[in-house]
Amino acid sequence: MVPSVAGTQAAALVRIHAGSHDAPVAYPGLAHFLEHMLFLGSAQYTAEAALMPFVQGVGGQLNATTRERHTDFFFQVPARHLEQALLRLLDMLTQPSLDLDAQRREREVLHAEFLARAQDRETLCDAALATAITPMHPASRFHAGHRETLPVDDPAFQQALRGYLDHAYRTGNIELLLTGPQDRSELQRLAQMADARLRPGASMPQSAPALHTRTDRWLTLHLPQARPRLLLGFVIDGCPKSASVEDYLASWIASEAPGGLLARLRDADLCQGLAMRVPYRFGDQGVLVIEAVLGGAGQRQRAVVAGAVLDWLRFFAAPVCWPVCSADYQEATRRRLLGTEPLQRLRHWVEPGAWSCEAGPEPEAVTTLVRCMLASDPVTLTLTGEDGASGEPVDTQGFPLRMTHQTPEPMAMPDWCWQVPQPNPWLRSTSDMIESGQPAETLPLRALGPQDEGGQGALMLRWRFTNPPAARHWHAVDLALRSRVWAARQAGVELAFEHLGCSWTLSLRGFAEIMPDILADLSPLLARPPARYVAEGACRAEQAATLGQEAMLLRQLLDRLPQAVADPGESLSTGLAAAETANLEDHWHDAVWEGLAVGFPEARMATLQSALRSLPGRPISAAMASVAPGRTNRWLHIPGPSGGEVAYVLFRPLPGLDAPSEAAWRVFARLLEGAFFRRLRSELQLGYAVLCRFGQFAGQAGVFFAVQSPTASAGEIHRHVEAFLEAFSLRLHDWPARDLATVTRETAEQQGEALAEWRGRSERAWQAVLAGQAPEHIEAVRAAMGVLRPADLIQASRSLNGAGRLVLSNAPMPTSEWP
Template sequence: MPTSADPAQRPAQLALANGLRVRLLPQRASSQAAALLRVHAGSHDAPTDYPGLAHFLEHLLFLGSRDYPAADGLMPFVQGHGGQLNASTRERHTDFFFQIPARHFEHALLRLLDMLAHPLLDPDAQLREREVLHAEFHARAQDAETLCDAALGRAMAPAHPFSGFHAGNRETLPVEDHAFQQALFGYHRRFYQAGQIELLLAGPQTPEILLQLAELAAAKLPAGRVASPQAPALCKTKDGWLRLQLDSVQPRLLIAFVFDGVREQSPAALDYLGVWVESQAPGGLAQQLREAGLCRSVKLRVPYWYEDQGVAVIEMLPMEKGNDERATLVDAVLDWLRFFSEGAHWPSCWEDYRLIRRRNLQVAEPLAQLRYWVEPWAWGADSDEAGIRQALAAITRQVTDYAPLVLTADATVCPIIDTEGFPLRMAFEAALQPNRIDWEWQQPARNPWLSGEVARHEARGLPTALSWSGPQDKGGQGALFLRWQFTGGLPSSSLWHALAHVIRPSIWAAHQAGVALQFDDVGDAWLLRLEGFAEAIPTILGDIIALFAAPPATAFIEDSRHADNDTLRGDTMLLRQLLDRLPRMLGPAVTTLNSPVQADSAELTKTWQCAIWQGLAVGFAEDMSGPIAHALEALPGRSVLANSAVTNTPHKRWLSVGNQAPRDDTALLLFCPLPAITPECEAAWRVLAKQLEGAFYRRLRSELQLGYAVFSRFSQFGSRTGIVFGVQSPTASAAQILEHIEAFLSSFREKLAEDTAAFSEQLAREAANTHVADEMDLRARASQAWQSLMSGHEIDHPQQVAAAMRALKPHDLTAASEALRRGTGGWVVLSNAAAPNMSWT
């Protein structure tokens, strides 16, 4: 089988005997393997009498199959071996995907195939899972993007499924009815067969072995033929402007375009257009709208696409002036689209687009590559440039010649409308007239980090605070970490927000260049992280350092508008927002997040003067040490090898983040730090966390049905390490959630104490064997080394923990479980609710 070392070479599609379509991506430089299975059927293919049936089935498939009970199914297997997995039901397809260390790949693949081909679909499990979907429905009913798309659907022809409701809830999923069960099993038989399935496999296996695995998959799936239902015509029934009432989110403005009967290359053309719509480059649309005081951000997304029809949305977050001049903002975007459709911009913009896509593929993990290549818009070295250019011309001609739908989503009061799905408060309104502006648009500046080459040479000497860790990554990637601590007390959080604001365009540009750039405040330190294409990192670092040392004055002005306070957004999942806040709340002894004080350049200068920094470089070639050392010469602060060991105390702290009125859910994180910073303690808690994970999920999500967002895992936040539990519930209070967690920990501890067989030596050995990151997995290796240094350990700390795991005895797990239950290392709760009693500080 022919293979290519070119990451932009589109993998060929093979058709196996029973109809299964396969793409294979051999990746010799990876220690991970991944699978993505796409069933070409989704929510629009489900019976209209049962909205949500397709999504419901996706959930049910994880609840046990013929050869693998739920406790030994795909989810616990992949998570237990340090992998990642998920599933997604869209309008016309359903995806199941996972990534796992390559040695476990076949066992995971067999579990995936069995759950798709032979699910149990147990009636009692269906009843429990319906409650989970009902909770998810309530959460999505507060999601801004979901509600905006539902509002746009009200302007479409009612015969088209885009105008309908497909999420599902308790009322639309009558699992007790025989007719529903017939529909559920019928949908599974019709679509979960080889003719409807596309399978993509990636990993370090040889092409021949990957093909054998694909043929194994084909043998496990029933044969069948492709069934591609025709969608009715997609058209608007109403033109003009809509308004949607959203009370707890930042106002947004959407311009929606409807396409039907367009060219085959239209999805690729929209992807190309989206890169330039969202560009943060000087002279680009986003930058000019921001400088005009109209808009903070702009992006293009495609909420629906099937065959030759779809809906594309340009979504903006207006500033105050933009809210007042919405028609001018809409007119500006349409005017820019006319400008950008001119042929003179194509050659250089197309070349940059190719460089961006190629660079991102160079650094993508196996699963990310599969998720890229499965999409119809994916650019590859074989893409039809002329066809994409013609499709772009047709699209831009259509969007500029016909009036779009314009949706304003803000807190303006609107009437409740009759709908079978998500509750909507909306109205149609008259179109506004713009104030015409001569914008004098420019072609976005080219990204210098895409094509610049660094002069390689070895450094004569590296700063003592920079640890250099090999070996060189075979895929040409590297990772650089920096941490600043402050000897003159903690800096104002407003300073961090100012710097975070000023590097936002750099984050975007670095991503284009194949480097993930992250700047975090963890309460007692600032962290800078650059991972990806090694050759670009020194240049990016040098430019970031210059911005950190002397940010423009506007950064401090803008900061006051964007700094986080105790307000939770209504457009992002509560648990995710709490997880984002937790690291910086673990440092100082605070009980809430307060609005930061306005900062200025003088305060920043003073802060840098009392800063000390420490760093780690992983995976770079030796001749990259010179460019990195040169960039670090301008780094603010002093180079000091600091001891970061943290001593935890058995205090119970409750940290509250203010909730917003219309939100009904309660979210709670319980973080339990290690009681001792030793390899032995960490080994016991890591193995204990693996035992807890599945049991906690089953108890609180499946049995108690508290909500669809439930998890537990071993985690590190800044320099603090421990086990974190998370629950988001539409029905339980914070006090009730905490009671359920405490009850679970007590019962689990009793089980360990009474039954020594509950301690699995095999689990401990497997944890030891997989704990030390593979040398070929740069991201995992770099992250593990950095976490060790952050916790005050040496880089070889993971090897010490692995050795301690191999020596674990049953009483070690029992003692760890008791220490966890009692909060020997302290408990920290972060919630959108107040503490239930005075026992919490």
């Protein structure tokens, strides 16, 4: 049990202290396969009433993950549903059905996931690094699992599956964390109930052989269209695990602070980004990876980049860095936890040593970790997009790798004269920006209360241009804001800058008190980004014309959906706006802006008004009206990496802007979610990434359907989606009125709970503003749900089927199935 939190949401997390390295070696992927199977029904709850459909049905979120030495199951739901969700979680952990037919179907889902992971950059890099580990250690082996490693019809496999369940999923091996607005006694009651229902038993013993590397430690991995990267893999044995130390070090390696490691390497064109992650950690063993996105000079001087990172590590462990870096880390951690949702807090608290993270690690612990890393002689892996590998892919017992071994290069060690990173001013006390003399005219900023008790808030701004700037202008500003995004996040504020065709938006969400300072500092960069980013912005605009290898295809399409909804032209698919030569300053001259502040303390409104006066463009007093979408059909083909999977996103826009129509569509989308997932994922087995949801993009409400498949074409996916909608509409006529009323009531309750939280309230209100509506529209939608009838849902089904279609896909428009 963990401390209660304010709000309307509650969360639970179960950690099983057993993972892929603890499963039988003969069946790679068995632990991950069991994690999937547990969601598919149990003794007390059928698949239709199990945890996943229940959580989805109440508007919550859930997931699970299998790591090397632990497996986590977690969910977040409205607080009143915590007990029912927990009962389902406990039953699936103790009494899963493990139906054989369901196993056969789910194995195909895992195989589809395996095929997707075989194209994933991070997965392949980790597999390449694992080849440098001596083969007697489990970290060197393949554990993902696929069709051939999971022989579900073999009695020996079934015995191994149930044996692993019996030994790993018992009380001595399980941690349970609960949090929510309930009082401590109620959370304690739920924890005791869980303890009584879980399978009793001692913990599973865990051990690992010594962790060593081979002598061949310079590798090159060839992955078509990948951005060049350099990875340093530190394989350590004999350094005690400390979540706070590793988090502390990772935060400063990725730091965008002036004078820091990344800033110096970026100025020298050696590196464009840095990150540290921990693919494996158990006891005093670990694999820590520092990953550098190489700049132009860095691609030619990898040894210089590697030497700079190692040299900086030595400097960072010195006492001179401790006062500033430790103080910033402690305040950043405090603010991060202050603004997180319950589930995010649990995922923080479950890690060993996390309870002391706010105080920061001890300097001796940092020194010890860095000393162990430097003594390990890191594995050096170069990732390149050039197809320079010869011969057959390297066999890694799973993922095929086009990899070559390189002659080690001597580390270049110039005198970098490192400096302590400059402190983040947004972590300090805020400045008083209220102007002296006569009070200035109040700008037309909409404000929505009440003030958030936790000091959280949101500020959203939109600029609309008479003559839209070219894509290169937006990318130039986005690049200029890059370091500020990091600094804002460290200060407890999520900063987002979006391109929506004829308009740009800027949003700040989180620690409200510091937002006026952040906004004032951003204004000069918005108005005139430094010249060095202008040329780079043009290159980025060209790169945006295609999907990359860096992230899941479906996620990339969903990220592009707001711009596609907002811009009826073809700029998204070409990556470039209409040719023009105007400077950005000319576009700002004619730009107008409007804004919305949510949850702000009254004492900071005058300071916020002062910061707004420095923005480029001019404010407007009247809302920007939006036009309801037509019923046109558009298919946007966004090319991506050759071969591989097909990703498909269909958006059906809500034809009207009135509250009753939106209310009916929101409820109807709730009915669609679970049925769509079961049909396309479980029955048709099109892929492991399948979702359907009501959403709002650039102010346009609608329902989107998303599928990524390793087997089906875009045309086949589209045909399946259309057939599903047609069949579902027919079923709706026979749906019991009482069941429809229940779903409507639950959706209305979820709306109320979402609006009670500052995050949900700010996002819904801002989408209303983007649609040309008053922020109060969100309450009108909630009220309209209270008077919905079954006939209204049937009408919503008809209007959805008759709505326009916007498809984003990495595949071209089919010739027969469209529209």
